[in-house]
Amino acid sequence: xxxxxxxxxxxIEADDQLCEVLGRNIDLLPIxxxxxxxxxxxxxxxxxxxxxxxxxxxxxxxVLNTYNSGNYFPNTDSIDLAxxxxxxxxxxxxxxxxxxxxxxxxMQKLKIKLPGSKLTITLERYLNDYISRLMEHIEFxxxxxxxxxxxxxxxxxxxxxxxxxxxxxxxxxxxNNVETEISDLIMIILQHIPEDTDIQLFHDILHTLSHxxxxxxxxxxxxxxxxxxxxxxxxxxxx
Amino acid sequence: xHSGNCIIIHPxxxxxxxxxxxxxxxxxxxxxxxxxxxxxxxxxxxxxxxVLIDSKEIExxxxxxxxxxxxxxxxxxxxxxDSHIDDGLPMDEILYPSDTQGMMFxxxxxxxxxxxxxxxxxxxxxxxxxxxxLVATGFSxxxxxxxxxxxxxxxxxxxxxxxxxxxxxxxxxxxFYAILNDLIE
Numbered sequence: 001x002x003x004x005x006x007x008x009x010x011x012i013e014a015d016d017q018l019c020e021v022l023g024r025n026i027d028l029l030p031i032x033x034x035x036x037x038x039x040x041x042x043x044x045x046x047x048x049x050x051x052x053x054x055x056x057x058x059x060x061x062x063v064l065n066t067y068n069s070g071n072y073f074p075n076t077d078s079i080d081l082a083x084x085x086x087x088x089x090x091x092x093x094x095x096x097x098x099x100x101x102x103x104x105x106x107m108q109k110l111k112i113k114l115p116g117s118k119l120t121i122t123l124e125r126y127l128n129d130y131i132s133r134l135m136e137h138i139e140f141x142x143x144x145x146x147x148x149x150x151x152x153x154x155x156x157x158x159x160x161x162x163x164x165x166x167x168x169x170x171x172x173x174x175x176n177n178v179e180t181e182i183s184d185l186i187m188i189i190l191q192h193i194p195e196d197t198d199i200q201l202f203h204d205i206l207h208t209l210s211h212x213x214x215x216x217x218x219x220x221x222x223x224x225x226x227x228x229x230x231x232x233x234x235x236x237x238x239x
Numbered sequence: 240x241h242s243g244n245c246i247i248i249h250p251x252x253x254x255x256x257x258x259x260x261x262x263x264x265x266x267x268x269x270x271x272x273x274x275x276x277x278x279x280x281x282x283x284x285x286x287x288x289x290v291l292i293d294s295k296e297i298e299x300x301x302x303x304x305x306x307x308x309x310x311x312x313x314x315x316x317x318x319x320x321d322s323h324i325d326d327g328l329p330m331d332e333i334l335y336p337s338d339t340q341g342m343m344f345x346x347x348x349x350x351x352x353x354x355x356x357x358x359x360x361x362x363x364x365x366x367x368x369x370x371x372x373l374v375a376t377g378f379s380x381x382x383x384x385x386x387x388x389x390x391x392x393x394x395x396x397x398x399x400x401x402x403x404x405x406x407x408x409x410x411x412x413x414x415f416y417a418i419l420n421d422l423i424e
Contacts, residue, residue: 118419126415184412187405192419 011072012064014047014057021046021064027211030098031067034090035060059083067218076226084227085146091219092138099212100131106205113198123189130181141223145231152234179220182213245350246285248273248292249317258291258317261343265351276300287311289331289350294318297328304329308362308404313350331364331400333393362404368422370397374410375417 012021019042022029029039041049046064050057062074107124114120186209193202245267247255255272262269270288276299287310292300294316300307307314313331318324324333332346349365363371366387373383380398384391402408407416417423 122415122418126411129411180409181411184407184409185415187407188412188416188419191405 012061012068015045017045018042018049025068028064028067030094034087056083076230079226081149081230085149088222102208106208109201113201119192148231179213179217182209185209244288245269246271246288246290248276248296250274261347265347267351285312289313289315291315291317294324301329367397367401371401371413371417372422375414375423
């Protein structure tokens, strides 16, 4: 069970200090980075940081609270879609530049520790397949979905919008297995950890996968619960 | 400690006697008979056995299904009613009134040498392993039902049990599991 489901996190508010927020949930650190906020601003409140760096406070609070608690759901109508797609693009970038390379380096370590083992070979194949499908999904979103926000702002033509609606509906079905496949992977690894092995390495792999899973779920929540419904609603008003 | 490896829970004596006869031909001893689901303290003492239970009673024990799997207990529903049986009820097999004695024999046989035929690392029945192999190879429920000569309901039921026992839901996860355990190439 994810932390956010089991622990009742306090609501993050404008007058909370950044260090206080991160102290309660250090997993929010990469989210804060995505807004260009440095943790050395720790003693400032979120409101002060937003004023100083021209960040939309309501959007920052909506994002932090969504990642902080699985039970929180922001007021979707008030979210600026251009800010949201920018944030989601940065999330993709972090996935490509940090999380996936980290998983790759852990796999390399596993190959050194357990060379030629069935677990290593199968796990690598499973992860490579998963990551390649994830990359295709990311490319689809960045190429077809995120630009729709700009198209709407520019009052795109009816035919352009109609074509886009079908792409949006396609996106809806794509997140179903995202969470399941990683949690399945964690479960299978747990059942097959060899005896007398490097437990710390397996701990690191499982820990990284667990973060990866949570990140995917939260990312999908933004897209499925906010971005896509908002875009479909806006498209409806255009016809 | 039970002297046999089967429990029968059914209110009709004729059902108890009929099943006991079939089980005897499979060299299975019945450890105990109950008319309705016994107290929880009794259920907690069960290990390594299979339970033949009136389908009307299954709701009473369904919350314990995971615990049953950990203790190597299989559940076989006896559905001698005309009504439709709920697909979501946790069962490893179902006996129907239309089943012939031979069909009941075939259905019960896999459980008769319980604890011996099973692969302890998997805790899956032979039939579940067959279904897992086909799912992992990309067969649909319909194709599996045709290939194994079983109903789609039974395929779905096997798949549910596989998921519960392994804790793995996705097809790619099941494929990974099957390769890792040498069930498929």
